[in-house]
Amino acid sequence: MAAEWGYWHPVWRADSLSPGELVTTVLLSEQVVLWRDLDQGLIHAAVDRCPHRGAALSLGRIEGGQLRCAYHGWCFDQRGQCTEVPALPHFSPPKSFRLNRYDVRIEYGLVWLAxxxxxxxxxEAEADTSRRHLLCGPYKVKASAPRIVENFLDMGHFAFVHEHLLGHRDHCEIPDYHVVHDAWGLVVESAQAWQPKASADASEAALVDYRYEVRAPFQAALYKGKQRDGIALFICPHEPERSTVWFRLALFDLETSDDILLEFQNRIFAQDLPIVESQQPKCLPLEQSLELHCAADKASVAYRRYLREHAIRFGTI
Incomplete structure (x- = not known):
């Protein structure tokens, strides 16, 4: 099994999948069917292929807690076991008649598969009940998941891509910072950036402290400011050059409306999107000699090393 399957991956907003609904998506180049059953409202996932004759299960329908294939009507329960073959009403399907299922969890407002x-x-900020939690996205991106993570870790672009919001060309210097490894992954400490408007509720420019954490190859988080507002980046790697992005906010701002917070996050990512989608090659080069680097790129260089050390190949070259 590829190293990428050693991690959970987000694939769908949990609140956008209704009972009895079937949807299809792609994870790590595998076609996936998701459904929420009508009995208990639980979410299930399997390879979107009936094991009988290969038809897409997402063309079928949910009957109670079971999924019925649209082609020959085979029925599968919540464990993926075939329970009925309509052409053989007296046949008891053996245990080998089953779907290729995924493990499913609901975390951070998203459906995760593994x-x-x-x-x-x-x-960590998700567990803090004093914070305000909000999910932003999905954002469809024609870029590899590693390119998107690297952009998230990059502070040097603030003054140019996010000028007048997260940076300004008159204050584009990135002070030296530290990159360390802990038991859970990669950490960027003591990073700072001068920002005209660091958040939706910011009223003046400030030199803002940043801490970044990479806890999985295609996911990252940052903590910024004196209050350590948290923003997590969660990515579904569909294909090597196609991804879906969500941001999970964990803020101490309890007054700004959801609409304003979402608008601010949408505005920031809309500025990133054409840049990330324009990068060539689209897959992230892991060999240092393929691109140029400077001292301000320590975080991205460390991230590329992290991917190499964890044998991550999806979305990289």
Whole structure:
């Protein structure tokens, strides 16, 4: 099994999948069917292929707690076991008649999938009940997941891509910072950036402290400012050059409306999007000699090393 399957991956907003609904998506180049059953409202996932004759299960329908294939009407229960073959009404399907299922978890407002013993990325701010939690996205991106993570870790672009919001060309210097490794992954400490408007509720420019954490190859988080507002980046890697992005906010701002917070996050990512989608090659080069680097790029260089050390190949070259 590829190293990428050692981690949980987000694939859908949990609140956008209704009971009895079937949807299809792609994860790590595998076609996936998701459904929420009508009995208990639980979410299930399997490879979007009936094991009988290969038809897409997402063309079928949910009957109670079971999924019925649209082609020959085979029915599968919540465990993926075939319970009925309509052409053979007296046939008892053996245990081998089953779907290729994924493990499913609901975390951070998203549906996550994995196979076997996988690691869920840690976003510590989620457990803080004094914070305000908000999910932003989905954002469809024609870029590799590693390119998107690297952009998230990059502070040097603030003054140019996010001028007058997260940076300004008159204050584009990035002071030296530290990159360390802990038991859970990669950490960027003591980073700072001068920002005209660091957040939706900011009223004046400030030199803002940043801490970044990479807890899984395609997920990252930052903590900024004196209050350490948290923003997590969660990515579904569909194909090597196609992804979906969500941001999970964990803020101490309890007054600004959801609409204003969402508008601010949408505005920031809309500025990033054409840049990230324009990068060539679209997959992230892991060999240092393929691109140029400077001292301000320590975080991205460390991230590329982290991917190499964890044998991550999806979305990289």
């Amino acid at each position: 196979r076997g013993n996988a690691q869920m990325p840690l976003f």
